[in-house]
Amino acid sequence: MMRKPFAITLDPGSSLANHTGNWRTERPVYLDRLPPCNHACPAGENIQAWLFHAESGNYEAAWRQLVEDNPLPAVMGRVCYHPCETACNRGQLDSAVGINSVERFLGDQAIRNGWKLAPSAPATGKHVLVVGAGPSGLSAAYHLVRLGHRVTIHEAGPYAGGMMRFGIPKYRLPREVLDAEVQRILDLGVELKLNTRVDKILDSMHAGNFDATFLAVGAHIAKRAFIPAGASAKILDAVQVLRSMEGEGKPMLGRRVVVYGGGNTAIDVARTAKRLGASEAIIVYRRTREKMPAHDFEVEEALQEGVMIKWLSTIKQAGESTLTVEKMRLDESGFPQPTGEFETLEADSLVLALGQDVDLSLLEGVAGLAVADGVVQVGANMMTGYAGIFAGGDMVPAERTVTVAVGHGKKAARYIDAWLRGTDYAPLPKHELAGFDKLNPWYYADAPHTVQPVLDMVRRQSTFDEVQGGLDETNALFEARRCLSCGNCFECDNCYGVCPDNAVIKHGPGNRFSINYDYCKGCGLCAAECPCGAIRMDAEEN
Amino acid sequence: MSYQPIKFYQTGTFTVGNRLLEPEDRSVQANMRRTNSLNSGHRACQGCGEALGARYAIDAAMSATDNQLIAVNATGCLEVFSTPYPETSWQIPWIHSLFGNTAAVATGIAAALKIKAIKGGNDRVRVIAQGGDGGTTDIGFGCLSGMFERNDDVLYICYDNEGYMNTGVQRSSATPPAARTATTMAVGEQPGNVFGQGKNLPLIAMAHGIPYVATATVADLHDLEAKVTRAMQIHGARYIHIFVPCPLGWGSASNDTIRLARLAKETGLFPVFEAEHGEVTAVSKIRRPLPVDDYLKLQRRFAHLFGARPRTDVIARIQAQADRNIRKYQLLQEAPQ
Numbered sequence: 001m002m003r004k005p006f007a008i009t010l011d012p013g014s015s016l017a018n019h020t021g022n023w024r025t026e027r028p029v030y031l032d033r034l035p036p037c038n039h040a041c042p043a044g045e046n047i048q049a050w051l052f053h054a055e056s057g058n059y060e061a062a063w064r065q066l067v068e069d070n071p072l073p074a075v076m077g078r079v080c081y082h083p084c085e086t087a088c089n090r091g092q093l094d095s096a097v098g099i100n101s102v103e104r105f106l107g108d109q110a111i112r113n114g115w116k117l118a119p120s121a122p123a124t125g126k127h128v129l130v131v132g133a134g135p136s137g138l139s140a141a142y143h144l145v146r147l148g149h150r151v152t153i154h155e156a157g158p159y160a161g162g163m164m165r166f167g168i169p170k171y172r173l174p175r176e177v178l179d180a181e182v183q184r185i186l187d188l189g190v191e192l193k194l195n196t197r198v199d200k201i202l203d204s205m206h207a208g209n210f211d212a213t214f215l216a217v218g219a220h221i222a223k224r225a226f227i228p229a230g231a232s233a234k235i236l237d238a239v240q241v242l243r244s245m246e247g248e249g250k251p252m253l254g255r256r257v258v259v260y261g262g263g264n265t266a267i268d269v270a271r272t273a274k275r276l277g278a279s280e281a282i283i284v285y286r287r288t289r290e291k292m293p294a295h296d297f298e299v300e301e302a303l304q305e306g307v308m309i310k311w312l313s314t315i316k317q318a319g320e321s322t323l324t325v326e327k328m329r330l331d332e333s334g335f336p337q338p339t340g341e342f343e344t345l346e347a348d349s350l351v352l353a354l355g356q357d358v359d360l361s362l363l364e365g366v367a368g369l370a371v372a373d374g375v376v377q378v379g380a381n382m383m384t385g386y387a388g389i390f391a392g393g394d395m396v397p398a399e400r401t402v403t404v405a406v407g408h409g410k411k412a413a414r415y416i417d418a419w420l421r422g423t424d425y426a427p428l429p430k431h432e433l434a435g436f437d438k439l440n441p442w443y444y445a446d447a448p449h450t451v452q453p454v455l456d457m458v459r460r461q462s463t464f465d466e467v468q469g470g471l472d473e474t475n476a477l478f479e480a481r482r483c484l485s486c487g488n489c490f491e492c493d494n495c496y497g498v499c500p501d502n503a504v505i506k507h508g509p510g511n512r513f514s515i516n517y518d519y520c521k522g523c524g525l526c527a528a529e530c531p532c533g534a535i536r537m538d539a540e541e542n
Numbered sequence: 543m544s545y546q547p548i549k550f551y552q553t554g555t556f557t558v559g560n561r562l563l564e565p566e567d568r569s570v571q572a573n574m575r576r577t578n579s580l581n582s583g584h585r586a587c588q589g590c591g592e593a594l595g596a597r598y599a600i601d602a603a604m605s606a607t608d609n610q611l612i613a614v615n616a617t618g619c620l621e622v623f624s625t626p627y628p629e630t631s632w633q634i635p636w637i638h639s640l641f642g643n644t645a646a647v648a649t650g651i652a653a654a655l656k657i658k659a660i661k662g663g664n665d666r667v668r669v670i671a672q673g674g675d676g677g678t679t680d681i682g683f684g685c686l687s688g689m690f691e692r693n694d695d696v697l698y699i700c701y702d703n704e705g706y707m708n709t710g711v712q713r714s715s716a717t718p719p720a721a722r723t724a725t726t727m728a729v730g731e732q733p734g735n736v737f738g739q740g741k742n743l744p745l746i747a748m749a750h751g752i753p754y755v756a757t758a759t760v761a762d763l764h765d766l767e768a769k770v771t772r773a774m775q776i777h778g779a780r781y782i783h784i785f786v787p788c789p790l791g792w793g794s795a796s797n798d799t800i801r802l803a804r805l806a807k808e809t810g811l812f813p814v815f816e817a818e819h820g821e822v823t824a825v826s827k828i829r830r831p832l833p834v835d836d837y838l839k840l841q842r843r844f845a846h847l848f849g850a851r852p853r854t855d856v857i858a859r860i861q862a863q864a865d866r867n868i869r870k871y872q873l874l875q876e877a878p879q
Contacts, residue, residue, distance in 0.1 A: 010628035015583030017629060023588065055552060056562060442804065445554035481552045481562070490552070493559025497571035497763060498800055500593040502582045506574050509561065519582035523589035523789075524797030531553055537797075 020501060024522035026537045028515050030495075033434035033487025033533055037099060040087035042399070043076070043139075043407040045069045047084055047099055048488050054102055054480035055490075060115060062480075063106045067117060070406055071142040071185050072135065074111055074177045077104020078468070079168055080403045081295050089436045089486050095449040098471075098479045105476040111180045117188055121148035126420045129154065129210040131198050131362070134162020135402045136216035136393030138182060139409025140416070141190045144214075147417045151190045152208065156197040159246070160186075162218050163394070164402060166243045167265065169272050170464040201362045201389065212388045212416050215363075215376070216409065219356040219394040225260070227350075229318035238265045238353035245272060254348025256280045258323055260315050261353030262292040267299060269351050270307040274461055282345065283309045286328050286336045301467060305460050312336065315350065323347045358395040373397070382412035383419070390416055434487025438533030443492070447482050450475045489513070489534040495526035544756070544816055544824060545768035555764045569763050570605045571597075577604040577633060579613075584631040586623040589796025591786030591803065592701045595760045596620055596672065599699050599784060602767040603670055604634060606774035610666040612637070612651055616644035616673025616682055619708040620701060642681040644671045645689040648696040656695075668774060672699040675716035676706045679741045690750035690779045697773045697780040700743060703788035711791040715741040718811075719863075720856050721843045723791070728846035737859060747781040748820045754778075756816035759785040761804035765826060769816060785812050793842025805837040810864035813871040827875045828868070834861045 035048040046069060053062035066073050077100055088096035109115075126149045130137045133155035141151045159165055160182045164173060186192055198204045198217075205213055222237030229235055236251065238261070244251045257273040259266045262285035270281040283302075285292060288311050292299065303309070310325065314336070317324040323345045328336035357374050368385035370377040375397050382390045392408025394400045418425035453469030460467055471479060489512055496506045496513060503520035506513055515526075527535040547555050551562045559572030570576055579600035586593040604611055612635045615621045621638050624631040639647040648671035659665035671689075673682060678700040689696055705723050706712040713723045719737040722728040726735040747755045753776050758766040766784065773780040787794060787802040794802055806812035807826065811834060814826035835857060838844040847853045868874060 013629045015581060015585075015624070015629045015631035018583040018585065020583055020585070443553045443556040445552065445556065483552070485552075491559065491561045492553050492557035493568070493572040494557050497558030497569065498594065500586060500590045500597070500799075501584070502578050502580070502597070508574060516582070521588040523799075524795075525589055525594075525799060528797040529800050531557060 019518045020521050021503075021516075021518045024517075024520060025540055026522045026524060027517065027540055028495075028520065028522070028524065028526050029536045029538050030489070030513055030515060031534060031536055032431050032489075033438060034431040035434050035486040035488065036087035036089055037084035037097075037486075039430075039433055040083040041407075042083065042401065042404040043070045044410060045084075048483065048485055050106070051097070051099070051102065051480050051483040052485065052488075052490065054106065054476070055483060057477055059106055059109050060113075063110045063115060064118070066103065066106060069410060071117070071139060072107075072181045072402075072406060073103050074107025074181055075135075075164060075173060076403060076406070077101065077107045078173050078177070078466075079164070081401060083403075089434070089439060090482060090484055092436045093441050093444065093484075094446070097482045097484075098450055098452070101450070101452050101471050102476055102479050105471045107177075107181070108470055111177065117142075117184055118146070120146040120188060123150070124148040124420065126150065126211045127152065127209065128416060128420075129205060129208055129213045130216065131201065131204075131213065132156075132162060132216040132218055132393070133160035133182075133192060133194075134216055134218050134393060134405060135164055136218075136405035136409045136412075137162070137214065138185055139406040140214045140216065140392065140413045141409075142185045142188065143410050143413030144416060145188045145190050147413065149417065149420065152210075153190060153192045154196040154198050154204065155192060155194050156217075158195055160192055160194070162216075163220075166220075166246055167239070167268070168402075169242065169245065169268050171271070171275065171460070171467050172268075174466050198362050200365065202366060211420055213390065214409075214412050214416060215384075215389065215391040215395065216393040216405070217359060217362065217395055219358045219400065221357040221359050222352060223354045223357055225352060225354055227315055227318050230320055232320040233318040234349040235318060236349060236351050238269045238351055239356060241269055241351055242272065250276060252349075253278060253351070256346050256348045257282070257351065258315075258345060258347040258349070259283045259351045259353055261285065261355070262287065262294060263353060263355065264294045264298055265356075266353035267294045267302045267307070269353055271302050271305060273351075274305055274307060275464055277462075281307045282347075283307060284313045284315055284325060284345075285309060285311060286314045287330065287334075288312060291330075291334065304457070310345075314338070316342065318347075318350050321346060321348060323350060356394070360395075381415040381419075381425070382408060383415065388419070431487065434533045439484060439486060440529060440531050440533075441484075443494070443529075443531035444484055447478070449482070450479045485532045487533050490532060492531060494529050494531060495535060498525045498529045500525065544765050544772065544826075547764075558763055570602050570767050571763055577601045577609070579604060579632060579634050580624060581631045581633050583629070584624045585626065586619070587788075587790045587796070589789045589799045590619075590623075591760050591788060591799045592620055592674065592703055593623070594799070595701050595766075595784045595786040598760065598763060598766050599672075599770050599782070600634065600670070602770035603668075603697070603774055606771040607668045608666070610664070610668060611635070612667060612669050614639055614644050614648040614651060614669065614671045616671070616677035617641035618674035618677045619703070620672065620674060622708050641677050643685050644673050644677060644682050645685040645696070645698060647671070648698070649689050649692070649694040652695045668697070669695065670697045670699060672701065674707070675700060675702040675704060676714045678702075679715045679743050683741075687746075687750070690747060690752050690781070693752060693778045695777050695779070697770075697782065699782045699784060701784050701786045703786050703791060705788070705791050707788050707791040716743070718860075720847060720860060722846060723843070733846045733853075734843070744781070744783045744817075747783075748817050750779070751820040752779040752781065754780040754816070754818055755782075757783045757785070757812070757814050759803040759807050759812060759814060760787070761800050761807060762814065762826065765814065772816070791843070793845070794840050798840050802837065802840060805832065805840070808832050809834045809837045810868040810873050811837060811860070813867045813873060815871055822871065825871045825873060828873045829875075831874065834864050
């Protein structure tokens with residue numbers, strides 16, 4: 001036996017023999033939660049994941065992550081109404097992350113640098129017909145071709161883009177941006193047939209020997225309202241006006257233009273009229289600004305450009321150069337009621353922007369198809385009542401935005417793929433939501449929102465140049481780094497640092513962490529001090 | 543500020559690490575090869591601030607001295623929970639002293655190392671003495687004052703949890719006014735600990751004119767590590783006072799330890815600063831000013847101040863202490879120009 005000092009009988013041992021994990025009543029669980037931005041995105045983008053790459057300046061990786069879900073980032077970064085930013089937890093801290101502006105920056109970087117989309121999966125031999133080259137059709141085509149299917153798009157119009165081209169003015173979406181993103185999808189091998197109107201869908205399917213169809217014809221028929229009008233009154237509809245902006249003959253609207261309606265299309269027409277030289281562009285809307293369906297920032301931009309809005313008014317009669325307008329008031333339930341007070345408005349033309357209907361004539365004779373409220377009914381898998389015919393975008397019941405349409409295209413593509421393979425597509429279960437209460441906001445650096453440059457007023461009123469400028473590389477990086485990474489570990493090492501028991505194991509860059517339950521006493525410090533809410537405390541079973 | 547904060551990197555230097563920072567700008571604790579001076583399996587309570595503070599400080603000192611370090615440990619929680627015979631959690635050369643003579647033992651080791659160096663041995667080994675507030679402000683105060691006065695080459699670290707915790711939460715001279723302990727019950731007209739000076743050891747250390755004195759909390763790791771690193775660059779007597787919340791003694795939730803340390807600093811109750819040769823050279827500014835209530839309410843030792851008949855008068859006196867600190871150390875940020 002080794003000689004030991006006086007009164008010492010045991011060799012020194014390590015406290016590692018003492019498994020303090022058995023003290024625990026709660027256990028930390030390292031997990032991923034669903035960031036509110038991802039949760040809110042109608043296109044199903046993994047925003048937090050692409051911002052993660054952008055934060056380290058790896059814009060190409062960020063873009064590649066983005067286009068996993070959405071093939072049109074440069075378009076989306078301009079026209080999306082960014083519900084992600086409304087949901088953003090940072091909004092409760094200072095102001096929401098400018099997700100949309102970073103998306104646009106990534107989209108523009110991709111166009112500038114000519115980044116190509118990844119090649120597709122092995123060919124399946126299946127052939128899918130997509131009707132309509134709008135956002136929904138293009139999105140579906142993109143996802144289908146990447147899943148290995150052959151895709152042909154039949155587009156009735158002379159250009160691809162659908163409402164992105166014929167509904168959204170150039171000052172919001174420059175056409176070279178749209179063209180570049182469409183071309184990139186076509187480069188994957190998607191066949192696009194322009195000026196190819198589908199009159200009878202079943203005939204087209206049989207003629208082309210297609211295995212499945214995705215319908216995305218949009219909603220292009222303007223709704224009318226009955227307005228008694230003199231023979232010489234000039235009444236147009238918004239769809240017609242915005243569409244003719246794409247052709248040679250620009251619409252003749254005159255000096256005083258009145259637009260009837262309260263949606264984004266009404267705003268687009270009024271701002272377009274201003275740019276075409278109208279001295280007055282007046283929107284007549286029957287309710288109040290709070291009730292207006294148009295997005296607030298667009299209303300604001302229109303007002304800045306000198307568009308006038310007459311609230312609580314309806315048009316009763318249209319004459320050669322005057323309109324009769326009746327004042328309205330809101331009743332208790334918020335509906336406008338006539339007051340019997342009339343006034344006269346001078347107008348060279350009246351543009352109706354009262355919403356759009358879907359042209360469903362191509363579906364005549366298709367058995368089992370359900371139509372309600374003028375739109376085609378689809379199941380949770382985006383399939384219509386006729387097996388093999390799927391539909392999405394403005395022609396199905398949903399909010400009518402580009403982003404929703406792109407989301408439909410992706411979703412439909414996955415179900416079409418499963419249907420063609422004879423399997424079931426089961427979306428992964430969603431993680432629990434990472435609400436603001438899950439975060440520890442102390443750790444985030446103070447950083448106010450970056451403001452995008454805006455075109456000067458004179459050019460906004462007279463040209464179709466883009467109004468919103470983009471971010472440059474420095475402020476895009478700054479903006480990306482404002483992301484709180486809600487619910488998803490970004491390797492800040494806090495858990496590894498704050499554990500008094502050295503019971504969090506760090507696996508190194510990119511490999512995240514795990515908990516050593518042999519020693520974890522369940523104090524909960526790691527969960528409390530995790531900035532982004534990626535650790536949850538669960539009660540122990542016994 | 544003891545270190546240059548880095549802004550706009552998502553969490554900047556607020557978090558332990560940050561993948562967007564250069565490795566040298568991250569903390570020692572973020573390093574996969576940190577010493578882990580105080581290893582797993584120790585018997586400290588759940589959420590122990592002292593266990594955390596000790597690992598933070600000693601790991602930083604090990605990193606700053608290239609692992610040439612001996613630690614002397616006073617009797618107290620830290621010693622009791624880390625070394626029940628025959629186990630130890632320490633992964634560094636470590637010696638246990640009596641409750642009161644830690645500074646003297648450290649002085650002796652420093653002297654011995656000096657002789658060894660003169661005789662041609664390793665001249666790089668440094669000495670740290672560490673203890674709780676009881677062993678520092680009460681029992682070991684005489685030895686510590688002597689160590690300061692002789693300017694012995696020792697860094698003394700006090701882990702301040704404001705009482706004698708492992709013996710059953712008795713009052714020490716670092717216990718704050720109005721706090722309930724086993725020996726200052728929450729009864730009578732002036733419940734809890736008396737309002738008085740206590741012993742403000744950082745100021746007493748500064749009065750000795752020693753080269754370096756600093757305070758820190760477990761809530762600001764970058765600051766704490768920078769101060770330990772700075773201290774190890776200096777020879778002579780140095781003192782660091784680290785604020786370490788105690789869930790057991792304070793009656794706080796085990797997951798609130800860091801939050802409480804943060805609140806102590808943000809309310810102004812615990813000023814975080816550093817001083818050289820008796821003069822304050824830097825203070826950590828308050829980032830989000832808060833009333834002391836936010837700090838007090840989380841602790842059952844102050845529960846008698848709240849409830850059905852709140853003692854707003856006592857809370858006001860505590861707030862006045864915080865306000866005095868804020869004034870004295872100029873803890874508020876200057877208003878933006």
